Each structure stands twice: as structure tokens, then as C-alpha cells.
Amino acid sequence: MPYEEFRPEFTTVMDSMSRGLLDGQLLEGIVPLVDGLADRLERGARAADIGCGTGHAVNLLARAFPRSTVVGYDLAGDAITAARAEAAAWELTNASFEILDVTALPPDPPFDVVFAFDSIHDQVDPAGVLAAVRRALTPDGVFAMMDIKAATRLEDNLDNPLAPLLYAISTLHCMTVSLAHGGAGLGTVWGRELACEMLEDAGFGAVTVHDVPDDPLDSLYVARLT
Numbered sequence: 001m002p003y004e005e006f007r008p009e010f011t012t013v014m015d016s017m018s019r020g021l022l023d024g025q026l027l028e029g030i031v032p033l034v035d036g037l038a039d040r041l042e043r044g045a046r047a048a049d050i051g052c053g054t055g056h057a058v059n060l061l062a063r064a065f066p067r068s069t070v071v072g073y074d075l076a077g078d079a080i081t082a083a084r085a086e087a088a089a090w091e092l093t094n095a096s097f098e099i100l101d102v103t104a105l106p107p108d109p110p111f112d113v114v115f116a117f118d119s120i121h122d123q124v125d126p127a128g129v130l131a132a133v134r135r136a137l138t139p140d141g142v143f144a145m146m147d148i149k150a151a152t153r154l155e156d157n158l159d160n161p162l163a164p165l166l167y168a169i170s171t172l173h174c175m176t177v178s179l180a181h182g183g184a185g186l187g188t189v190w191g192r193e194l195a196c197e198m199l200e201d202a203g204f205g206a207v208t209v210h211d212v213p214d215d216p217l218d219s220l221y222v223a224r225l226t
């Protein structure tokens, strides 16, 4: 089943799942996990959020770092409409949104930082998206990829009490939206080992993996070119 079949309900369901975490942890817990990022955003950086959904992360970043410009990309028109409405309500002039398939993320002008919040594992072409992110970063840029905290091998997830939920979400949503277009179908539980391998294959030279404060479901992968 393609993504469109899950909408319009998916848009608000996803927003309600991620909004609380972003409100609580994006600025205080997630950004500080990336060395030097808060300073860079403070000074003024060009940032993107790929698969931004309703854009709450973009708007929080743009409000907190007025010298930076932040652009959110998503395939879903209804999510982008909601994102723009929040940016307008907050009177943000440094947040913008575009409907775009991020396999075609524009490399020029480059970004200092690209964020992805749980938006890589259900891609049709995740390897293509990771390669596009690498091409779109400045040489000292950083990719901050929040994605599901799990191991790649089923047998390595047996002690994880959340594993049944994750595999259920995977088969009922994340795999099918990718497979519907003949995609990779990585699924929710692609896991740390495969994620690191794919980041390396995309040309990232240094990857560190962090727990996300107050969030047992996600890890933050911090990937740089060197």
C-alpha cells in the first residue's frame, strides 16, 4: 500500500507521535548531541529537514536560531500545508517548505546540516536519499539522522520489549509504503548495523550513534563526510 492510502489520517497521527518528543527534546536533548551544531546554528547555518511531515522540527529550529534558514521537504501536500500554517502563525521568516521527493534533494547551494526524523527507513530508495544528502552537504556539513533504535538481526532484538510493536508497525506501514513502489522495503527495524553500513556506502566517513534523551524508540546517527 502506498503512502497516499494512509492519508489523510497518517498526517495527524504522525504529528501527534512526534510533536511531544520534538517539543521536549529537539533543542535541549537532540541538537546538543551533535558537536558544535548549536553554535553553528546560532551563528547562522543553512539547514534542511528531509521527510519533514508537518514541519514542527523545522519551525522549532527556525524560531530558536533566527540567523539560520531552515527548509523542510516532504512528498505530502497536506503535511506541507500544515507546516506552512504553523510557520505563518509563528511569524517565521527563516522557515520554508517544499513538496519534493528528497531523492532529488538539490545539492546547490549546499546545506551545513541536514536532519531526518524517522524518515529514512520507509523510503522507496533509501540508498539514493542518503547519497543525495551526502552530495548536498558542505565539506564540513553534518547529517543528523534520528531513526529507530534496534538491531538489524531479529535474534538480536529478542530482549527489546518494544520489538513486537516495531515489527508490527514495520509490516503494516513502513515496509509496505516502500514495497508499493518496488522499493527497498527496509522497514522500521532496519537496525543499527545496516544503517551504519548504508551511511558508509553513501560516502559518510565518520558515524557516531547516540541514545536520544527520554526516547527509548530512537537513536541519533551523526554522520560527517570525514
Ligand SMILES: C[S@@+](CC[C@H](N)C(=O)[O-])C[C@H]1O[C@@H](n2cnc3c(N)ncnc32)[C@H](O)[C@@H]1O
Pocket (backbone or CB within 6 Å): 003, 014, 015, 018, 019, 050, 051, 052, 053, 054, 073, 074, 075, 076, 079, 100, 101, 102, 103, 116, 117, 118, 119, 122, 123, 124
Ligand atoms: C514517518 S514520517 C516522519 C515525519 C516527520 N519527520 C515526523 O517526525 O513527524 C516520514 C515522512 O517522510 C515522507 N517521505 C517519505 N519518502 C519521501 C521522499 N522520497 N521525499 C520526501 N518525503 C518523503 C513521508 O511523506 C512522511 O511524511
